[in-house]
Amino acid sequence: MRHRSVSTIAAVLATLYLSAPAWAQPADPPTPTTRIFAIGTINPGVNPAAVKSILPTEVRETVKLYLDGKIDQWFSLQGRNGVAFILNVTDPTTAHDMLERLPLGQAHLMTFELIPLAPLNPLRQLQGMSTGAP
DSSP states (O other), X not given: OHHHXXXXXXXXXXXXXXXXXXXXXXXXXOOOOOXXXXXXXXXXXXXXXXXXXXXXXXXXXXXXXXXXXXXXXXXXXXXXXXXXXXXXXXOHHHHHHHXXXXXXXXXXXXXXXXXXXXOOGGGGGSTTOSTTOO
């Protein structure tokens, strides 16, 4: 049931975003970055024993970031080694610096892909959601 709801929402958003001719749509105002999605993976060729020896310290430092409100959510990756964080940070440089200070980053054993996230701008196309609406 949940999968069907997500599919329905995706279809509605795609229709809103793609249905009207480009010339008829007003330019969407920029949306601010509100979070950073960080995907961390162990670098290729890294000795698993090196990671395992640093992991207890890595976990403690990651928990500190969570308790300090810098990490909003954290997940493991399905089917491969790695983590995914939703960071309460809006600047990719700040996010990069913060994650590189973690023990696995300092040891050059883990790399993060950073993806800025913003509110879903196509929702502005819904009736009554224009910037001039009350």
